[in-house]
Amino acid sequence: MSLDYVKFSPGFEKFMPKEYRDMVEHGPFGKKVSVSQMGSFKEILEEHPMCAGCAMTLFIRLSMISFPNPEDTITVGTAGCGRLAISQAAIPFVYGNYGDQNGVASGLSRGLRLRFGDKPKDVVVMVGDGGMADIGFSATLHSWFRKEKFTTIMLDNEVYGNTGGQESGMTNRGAVLKMAPLGKKFEKMDMVGMAKIAGCAYVATVVPNNPRRVETVIKKAVLIAREVGPAYIQAYTSCNIEYAIPTDKVMEDAKNVEGDRYQFSEYITDDAKQYLAERYGYKEFLPKPAAAVTKA
């Protein structure tokens, strides 16, 4: 976990595959890259078996570009579609048992702090809605209540995609799925509300049809989780297979869902705003100059 692991071992350079050489020489490590430069540098996400046109894939791709220090980042995942791509990036990936990701990430982030002190090492959990809101629910909530400092990202496709279409707590009421033929009987869980109650310092909802917004949300979350407190991002990442969305309509669907139940929202505690302003120069959070005195 440092720039050292993205160097060639002396003498081995010519034996490395092209993709690896491109990554070392033209990848994002040790540089600042942004979504506006996409297509001009070598991304660290490699080929993977996620379905064609999957919005979750796009979100993962954007996230990998948005991590503030990819060379100092570890991702944690679990069973579910997302890990098929997250594990195929040049970032160490820890694969937890189904649902234990926020427990694993708690230990990892504490251990890294003990080992590296103030040098930031970012732990980012990326897990599906089933793995997080159902099976991993208690580990997730407890990590937030304990104020564990790492980022939790829910890849919310509103279904168990990887196992063929069971409903999750995040499925919408009434939705009929292949393995939930009677339709969901209960409301979608309010994980955003719970994240705030449990004490997250940053909570955001986002949809991948706005790549620049995904970028700013991920950056803020990861930076805040370094020192202020837990960060939670809930991203709508549709499953075009289980919801039968034609692949060329995936972004249209994202736009519609954004207008419906997935409006962009961002909650930042005052401590976190102050920290972003002072430490990372976020102008939007600098204290406002005193308002001009208005005439009586």
Place this chain on the structure above:
Amino acid sequence: MYLVADINVDICAQTSCKLCTQFCPEANTILYNDQAGKEKGYKYGAAYVAVDRCKGCAQCVWVCDNMAKHHAITMIMIDQLPKAAITDNVTYGEKSTTALLASPVVG
């Protein structure tokens, strides 16, 4: 056979707006060559597809048609593409990439 995305340089190079790659789900697939179209007087370069990584979802077509409104991308059967970029022939530079075009079908 299967479909892949194909970008018309003459249309794309008029703006080279770079929207499509921000929406392609696959990494390292829609790339930019800032020299493309220069010989015809275009200034901005153009996008191209590394077809070995394209999964044929046509999301880029939707983005170019509906968001960029440039209509530069079509889906085409891979064996109907006489020449295309593939990852092995892509060279990364400081701020741009280039690709040697070759037949994407082996044999």
